[in-house]
Amino acid sequence: GQPVFDADGEFTGYRGTGINVTREVEGQQASERFLEAIESVSDGYSLWDRHGKLIVANSRWREIAAPTSTIPLAPGLDYEEHIRDNVNNGAFPGALGDPERWICERLRRSRSGSGETFELQRDNGCWLLVQDRSTPDGGVLQILRDISDLKQREQALLQSEERFKGFAESAADWFWELDRDFHITFVSERYKQLTGKSADDCIGHTFSILASADNAHQQTIANAMQVLRDERALHDHDVQMAGDDTATVVHSLSGQAVCDADGKVCGYRGTGRDVTQARLLSRQLAHQASHD
Numbered sequence: 001g002q003p004v005f006d007a008d009g010e011f012t013g014y015r016g017t018g019i020n021v022t023r024e025v026e027g028q029q030a031s032e033r034f035l036e037a038i039e040s041v042s043d044g045y046s047l048w049d050r051h052g053k054l055i056v057a058n059s060r061w062r063e064i065a066a067p068t069s070t071i072p073l074a075p076g077l078d079y080e081e082h083i084r085d086n087v088n089n090g091a092f093p094g095a096l097g098d099p100e101r102w103i104c105e106r107l108r109r110s111r112s113g114s115g116e117t118f119e120l121q122r123d124n125g126c127w128l129l130v131q132d133r134s135t136p137d138g139g140v141l142q143i144l145r146d147i148s149d150l151k152q153r154e155q156a157l158l159q160s161e162e163r164f165k166g167f168a169e170s171a172a173d174w175f176w177e178l179d180r181d182f183h184i185t186f187v188s189e190r191y192k193q194l195t196g197k198s199a200d201d202c203i204g205h206t207f208s209i210l211a212s213a214d215n216a217h218q219q220t221i222a223n224a225m226q227v228l229r230d231e232r233a234l235h236d237h238d239v240q241m242a243g244d245d246t247a248t249v250v251h252s253l254s255g256q257a258v259c260d261a262d263g264k265v266c267g268y269r270g271t272g273r274d275v276t277q278a279r280l281l282s283r284q285l286a287h288q289a290s291h292d
Contacts, residue, residue, distance in 0.1 A: 001017070002014065042060065043144060043145045044057075044062075044145070046142045047135070047139060047140075048139050048142065054076060054079070068085075068089045069086060070085055080103075090123050109130075111140070116131070126146060172273055173190055173251075174187065174194060176210075176253075176271070178267055179267045182225050183204060184206070184210075208221050211241060220237075221239050228257065232256060233255070234253060234255045234256070235254050236252045239252075239253055253270060254271055
């Protein structure tokens, strides 16, 4: 507005215009509330417009993106330029083999805004869980979550499992699993190398199929099943095994019951060791001792 004067130059009042800026004010307030909200979370948030230009980002997103960025992380930043800058600086090990292909795939994911999460590894060993969500106006909301601790725990678990597997394989030649009725549900591949019988020949049959058909040996494995049933554990139980030839093969079986959450037996699991040579040597030594 401005003052109004008459013909003699006397001040008579003011004249002006008014514009309804309610929407602009509300938009500004909404923007401020959004920024306050994303600043209060531990994940990185950034909002991009439909042309791939940065509108706003919280400090956590800047913290994650800053180490390998040479371009200012300010509003108006072009997303493709941002990605190429990071790739050129070696930020993503996964892009080293074919950078252009990696960039195209990353841009495709972002522009699709599907909300699908995926993992990205940074050059500093940091792992990110990334999600790109479409906004109603055609933009993209990107969420970055640092999952490095989770990945470290997964790696530690994997190493622990590998370590346990190594210990188990050094203590046993093969593994077996049974259901609660003593039907075989699993036999490790090593079993075939030791006996000549394939695992497929055993699955679905009762535990007794592992022993040779001789009545005495069938009784031996029947005793083993009875011990498992009564005591829920079996320790170094010798059984003459069934094989694809007439050679005598003796294995020592050990195992235990597997229980469900209510403590009810739902199966059995254990190991087998080829003790043929050890038992033969033991008999030879006993024979020599008895004839000295």
